[in-house]
Amino acid sequence: MSANESNRRRAFGEVVSVDAWHRPFSNQNPTADLHVDVTFSTGRVGGEKSSKVSFRLSLRRAEIVLVLPKTEPIDIKKSSIARDHRGIEGKKTLLKERKHSAGASGSVGVAVTTSTVSANASLEARGDSSISASEKVEIEEKIQLMVIHQSKTHDGNYRWGITPESAQTLNGKPWEAEAFPRGTLIDTRTDKNKGIPPTVSVEVRCLREDMIISDIMIKDEKKWDLFKKGGSQKAKLAAAGSYIRDKLILEGLEFESVDERFGAITLTSVVAEPESET
Structure with a gap:
C-alpha cells in the first residue's frame, strides 16, 4: 500500500466521500484553515465479481470527526471551530x-x-x-438541507453530527468546504521549515442503526431461490452485514459491531493534505 493510499482508508466511497486539505505550514504561516469536503449518497454495494451479495446502502445520520493525534506537534484555535449550524440551503x-x-x-x-x-x-x-x-x-x-450539530467526542475530538432536514437519508454536501473551514490549525514546532509537518485526520463515523440496507440480492441463484421462498429478511441482512464487516477489516477501519444497533463504525479516515502551492 502506498503512502497516499494509507492516508485514505475508505470502505464505502459509494456512500460517503471525504477530502481534507490546508495550506502548508511555514515559519511565516504557522496557522492554516482546515477545509473538509464531504458528500453523501446512496451507494450500490457489492458490485465486484467476488462478492456474494449486493445491496443499496445509505445513512440516516453520520458524524464528521476531526482527530488531532496527541503525538503530533499540532493544535487548533478553539475560537475558530465552526460551531454554528449553517449549511447549504435549499428552497x-x-x-x-x-x-x-x-x-x-x-x-x-x-x-x-x-x-x-x-x-x-x-x-x-x-x-x-x-x-x-x-x-x-x-x-x-x-431551508437547511441538513442539520449540523457541533460537539466533542468522549476523547475530546471535535465532531459535527449530520442529519437530513426533511429527507429520510443523507444526500449531498452538509457545507461548502472552501467557504466554511472547520477550524484553524496551529503548527507548534519551533522551526516550521524543518522536519516532517504535523498531520491531522478526518473520519466519518456512524452507528449500525444509522445504516439503511435495502434491495439485498444474494448472487448465488440457488441460495437466492431459497431466500425468496423462505422470505428470510434476517438472513439477507446477515449476508449484507458480513460483507460490511469484511470490507471494514480489509481497509483497516475501526468498528465495534455490525450486528449491534449501537455498534460504532468508522466508514472513512483520511489525512488532511497540505495544498500544493502553485
Missing part, C-alpha cells in the same frame, strides 16, 4: 389554492405580491346569478 415552495362561489354577477381581478408571498384572485360570472372565485397563494422559504 421550499408551498402552493395553496382556495375556490369560492357566490350568488352575484360581474368579474373582479386582484393581484398581490410580496417578497415571499404572491396571490391572485379571479371572479367569473356564471349566467346571471352565480360567481366562482379562485385564490392561489405561493409561499417560499429557505
Whole structure:
C-alpha cells in the first residue's frame, strides 16, 4: 500500500466521500484553515465479481470527526471551530389554492405580491346569478438541507453530527468546504521549515442503526431461490452485514459491531493534505 493510499482508508466511497486539505505550514504561516469536503449518497454495494451479495446502502445520520493525534506537534484555535449550524440551503415552495362561489354577477381581478408571498384572485360570472372565485397563494422559504450539530467526542475530538432536514437519508454536501473551514490549525514546532509537518485526520463515523440496507440480492441463484421462498429478511441482512464487516477489516477501519444497533463504525479516515502551492 502506498503512502497516499494509507492516508485514505475508505470502505464505502459509494456512500460517503471525504477530502481534507490546508495550506502548508511555514515559519511565516504557522496557522492554516482546515477545509473538509464531504458528500453523501446512496451507494450500490457489492458490485465486484467476488462478492456474494449486493445491496443499496445509505445513512440516516453520520458524524464528521476531526482527530488531532496527541503525538503530533499540532493544535487548533478553539475560537475558530465552526460551531454554528449553517449549511447549504435549499428552497421550499408551498402552493395553496382556495375556490369560492357566490350568488352575484360581474368579474373582479386582484393581484398581490410580496417578497415571499404572491396571490391572485379571479371572479367569473356564471349566467346571471352565480360567481366562482379562485385564490392561489405561493409561499417560499429557505431551508437547511441538513442539520449540523457541533460537539466533542468522549476523547475530546471535535465532531459535527449530520442529519437530513426533511429527507429520510443523507444526500449531498452538509457545507461548502472552501467557504466554511472547520477550524484553524496551529503548527507548534519551533522551526516550521524543518522536519516532517504535523498531520491531522478526518473520519466519518456512524452507528449500525444509522445504516439503511435495502434491495439485498444474494448472487448465488440457488441460495437466492431459497431466500425468496423462505422470505428470510434476517438472513439477507446477515449476508449484507458480513460483507460490511469484511470490507471494514480489509481497509483497516475501526468498528465495534455490525450486528449491534449501537455498534460504532468508522466508514472513512483520511489525512488532511497540505495544498500544493502553485
